[in-house]
Amino acid sequence: MIGAMRGLRIVACGIALATTAELTVGLLHVLEVIPSRERDWIPLAIYPFLALALLAPAVIGLLIALQLPCNRIAWILLLGSFVPSVQLSAEQLFGAGWSLQSERATIPLLFAWPVAVAFVFPNGRLLSRRWRWVAGAAVVSFGLTVAMKIFDPVAIEPPNQGIRNPVLGNHLGEVIENNGLWIPFAIGVLASLLAGVLAVALRFRRSAGIERLQMLWLVWAAMLTPLAIGYDVLAGFLLGGGGAISFMLLVAAEVALVAAIGIAVVRYRLYAIDRLVNRTLVYVTLSLLLVGAYAAVTLALGVVVASGSDWVVALATLVVAVAFRPLRSRVQDLVDRRFSRARYEGVRRVRDFEEEVREGRREPEAIVPVLAEALRDPLATLLFWLPASATYADESGALVAALPNDGRAQFEIEREGARTAVLVHDAGLLEKPDLLRNVLTAAGLSIEIARLRVEVRFQLAEVEASRARIVEAGYEERRRLERDLHDGAQQRLVSLGVQIRRLQRTLADEARILSPALDQIVGEVGAAIGDLRQIAAGVRPSRLDDGLAAALRDLANSSPLPVDVDARSGRVAASIEAAAYYVVCEALTNAVKHASASKAAVSAVRENGALLLTVSDDGIGGAVARRGAGLAGLKDRVAAHGGTLEIVSPSGEGTRINVAIPCDS
Amino acid sequence: MLLREGLAGLLEDAGHTVVARVGDAESLLAVVSEHEPDLAIVDVRMPPTYEDEGMRAAVEIRRLHPATAVLVLSQHVESRNAVALVGSGGGFGYLLKDRVLDVDDFLDAAERVCNGGSALDPEVVKQLLLPPQEDDALAELTPREREVLGLMAEGKTNAGIARQLWVTEKTVETHVSSILAKLGLLLDGDTHRRVFAVVTYLGGSARP
Numbered sequence: 001m002i003g004a005m006r007g008l009r010i011v012a013c014g015i016a017l018a019t020t021a022e023l024t025v026g027l028l029h030v031l032e033v034i035p036s037r038e039r040d041w042i043p044l045a046i047y048p049f050l051a052l053a054l055l056a057p058a059v060i061g062l063l064i065a066l067q068l069p070c071n072r073i074a075w076i077l078l079l080g081s082f083v084p085s086v087q088l089s090a091e092q093l094f095g096a097g098w099s100l101q102s103e104r105a106t107i108p109l110l111f112a113w114p115v116a117v118a119f120v121f122p123n124g125r126l127l128s129r130r131w132r133w134v135a136g137a138a139v140v141s142f143g144l145t146v147a148m149k150i151f152d153p154v155a156i157e158p159p160n161q162g163i164r165n166p167v168l169g170n171h172l173g174e175v176i177e178n179n180g181l182w183i184p185f186a187i188g189v190l191a192s193l194l195a196g197v198l199a200v201a202l203r204f205r206r207s208a209g210i211e212r213l214q215m216l217w218l219v220w221a222a223m224l225t226p227l228a229i230g231y232d233v234l235a236g237f238l239l240g241g242g243g244a245i246s247f248m249l250l251v252a253a254e255v256a257l258v259a260a261i262g263i264a265v266v267r268y269r270l271y272a273i274d275r276l277v278n279r280t281l282v283y284v285t286l287s288l289l290l291v292g293a294y295a296a297v298t299l300a301l302g303v304v305v306a307s308g309s310d311w312v313v314a315l316a317t318l319v320v321a322v323a324f325r326p327l328r329s330r331v332q333d334l335v336d337r338r339f340s341r342a343r344y345e346g347v348r349r350v351r352d353f354e355e356e357v358r359e360g361r362r363e364p365e366a367i368v369p370v371l372a373e374a375l376r377d378p379l380a381t382l383l384f385w386l387p388a389s390a391t392y393a394d395e396s397g398a399l400v401a402a403l404p405n406d407g408r409a410q411f412e413i414e415r416e417g418a419r420t421a422v423l424v425h426d427a428g429l430l431e432k433p434d435l436l437r438n439v440l441t442a443a444g445l446s447i448e449i450a451r452l453r454v455e456v457r458f459q460l461a462e463v464e465a466s467r468a469r470i471v472e473a474g475y476e477e478r479r480r481l482e483r484d485l486h487d488g489a490q491q492r493l494v495s496l497g498v499q500i501r502r503l504q505r506t507l508a509d510e511a512r513i514l515s516p517a518l519d520q521i522v523g524e525v526g527a528a529i530g531d532l533r534q535i536a537a538g539v540r541p542s543r544l545d546d547g548l549a550a551a552l553r554d555l556a557n558s559s560p561l562p563v564d565v566d567a568r569s570g571r572v573a574a575s576i577e578a579a580a581y582y583v584v585c586e587a588l589t590n591a592v593k594h595a596s597a598s599k600a601a602v603s604a605v606r607e608n609g610a611l612l613l614t615v616s617d618d619g620i621g622g623a624v625a626r627r628g629a630g631l632a633g634l635k636d637r638v639a640a641h642g643g644t645l646e647i648v649s650p651s652g653e654g655t656r657i658n659v660a661i662p663c664d665s
Numbered sequence: 666m667l668l669r670e671g672l673a674g675l676l677e678d679a680g681h682t683v684v685a686r687v688g689d690a691e692s693l694l695a696v697v698s699e700h701e702p703d704l705a706i707v708d709v710r711m712p713p714t715y716e717d718e719g720m721r722a723a724v725e726i727r728r729l730h731p732a733t734a735v736l737v738l739s740q741h742v743e744s745r746n747a748v749a750l751v752g753s754g755g756g757f758g759y760l761l762k763d764r765v766l767d768v769d770d771f772l773d774a775a776e777r778v779c780n781g782g783s784a785l786d787p788e789v790v791k792q793l794l795l796p797p798q799e800d801d802a803l804a805e806l807t808p809r810e811r812e813v814l815g816l817m818a819e820g821k822t823n824a825g826i827a828r829q830l831w832v833t834e835k836t837v838e839t840h841v842s843s844i845l846a847k848l849g850l851l852l853d854g855d856t857h858r859r860v861f862a863v864v865t866y867l868g869g870s871a872r873p
Contacts, residue, residue, distance in 0.1 A: 486740035487710060490762070491668055497766040498671030505678055505768070522766050529763040533741055545717075546745045557792065 012065035026088035057081040060262035072124035080113025105149035118196030141188025214264035221260030224253035346374035587615035595619025623649040758784030783820035
């Protein structure tokens, strides 16, 4: 299959080359390098236009065939330019008589390719099965008209009347001519032209989407031809002939038509031809500039140094080598600005954004709206890939369970072979792959930075959430343990004591001697209960059952220091209350043990969704949160709830601990 | 369960009648309204949540059945609840569970509560009395007076206090009037009302 494609491409190149060869022969004729016996040959001024008219379909046909070797329109264009061009070398091959005779006969073929294109544009197929009859009739009409005209027995018209018609007065030709046998087929040719117009009109009316756009291109270009013909007719009336201008306009219309066909057919791969044009322009301009620079340097230095010196060559080469890179980007810029506006501006937009990020004026995550703007797709969104959790997240870090499935296209962005993000964009952008690729390449670094930031934020949130869960679970476990101690072991001990007491009371008189021992046992049981209560209180202060404010007051009451308590926090989550309680506990212990304070104050208020806790004393100050020490432990405890702990303890001015713990509601 | 049976036995040994033993707050309220007993002994923690069902049931019983006194047993000290309960009027008691082991004291407290008096656990009283703040009127009391105040708060009568401190009832009376004067409480000799006033005073001072 691939081999066949290659073969087709080679054949296409061959046809295009053959057309070029024919045009070269024609040029040699015009330049009178090859002598011609025909008079009224094409004048030198007209020849370039004729060459353009023949070359344009060949070039566009070749460009299409190279990309889509099976596209029928490519072959119609290639053959459409090659067949009429054969005429140019006919004199060399068959003599002047046959040349003039075939020229007369093949005039209809000039219209053959536009009709063929009109029948099958844009998908290479006829409109319907019924149109096969129309197409067949057209082929027969064109073929027979040309074939019959080859036998035209009439002498050649002036100014070539001196050249003999090689089939002058032949019998078959006489029969055809005398009976007008060619006339129906000539009418058939005209009918085919009308059918072509009808086919395009029908197709245009039925078309939608991409086909509609393709048809628009064709119809727009086809309109130029009647305009040119209209000018010719008008000029004929007013000026007695349109002359060279009419001819030029007709050629321009034809070239425009061919170009439009080319654009319409390779629309999907527009970027390829687009890039080809772009690169050609860039490198032709660049080459000219560099050659100019080389020449200028050589000339300028030639005046100073003896010309032909190795120095001159070396210096000129150096200039060219140094100028190449900056010049190339300049020219590329210029060409992009002229010919690929959207892409140029899109890339510019992204570069400006990167500059803003570098200067710290914008966050890297803002690349998402910038991309939407650069791609001119306001709904375009970027979803960042988080490899650790194998999910996508948007720029705010919110996880996206599944990629949107709303008919929009998705473009996977990779960096060094690893997926970084997916761009969800309008399917229309697929038709501008160059824009998409260039903008995304320019934005690559920003996207990666944004992705990393989203990932770090997401993971941090995960870690914080899990830490909070662990702390919460710890408190829950303590609470359960405390309850088990009270309701299990303690209950059992009490009931054991009660049983002993009952036993003691029912002792017979002679056993009364045991009573003091039983008293002692009950005493021990009581002590065990007391111990157990102490342990349970350490596990979780049951004071917190009545809320933080009450617990803080109890705490203050049991402190050897006078403690001023201002607790107006209301109820917050149990785990947060516990954290706050331990903070105050530790802070008051420090105030007594290390700070030699004479009094302390505790305040707990709720403000802006946070529990604000302050413990201050009038001690010696100088407290720091050393690793492993009580204060550092408090810091961790508070951080586990997403809060902050700040120690203000200037030497000699007392200590103040400020804690803020977020508590919702 | 075990404790409940033991406690019932203890009470029956002492000549009281136990009319019902139940395991949760709902059945408790049901049997109380059925039997209207002199006293209901209630554990703070009961099913289903083991939080403070007993406490709420106690308040409910006193509200619906004024003739029934309530003695709440707790596994640990919750001074605020205790003060709120005992300070709200007579017929309430609040004791730690292990007070049961001092059978005589326990029965005494139960009887006091039945007679419209109060019983507040010494541990609770200890928390109420600590620490003496500088600007507090409590600081003006002598240690002995503070001791007497604590026993007053527990709900003890002058005779009970005298027995415990090994002094005469007369000495106790002297201490009491001195204490009341120092704290600025104007009261007659009624023990029950005295307890509410003292407890309320102490509870109030613990909650500025």
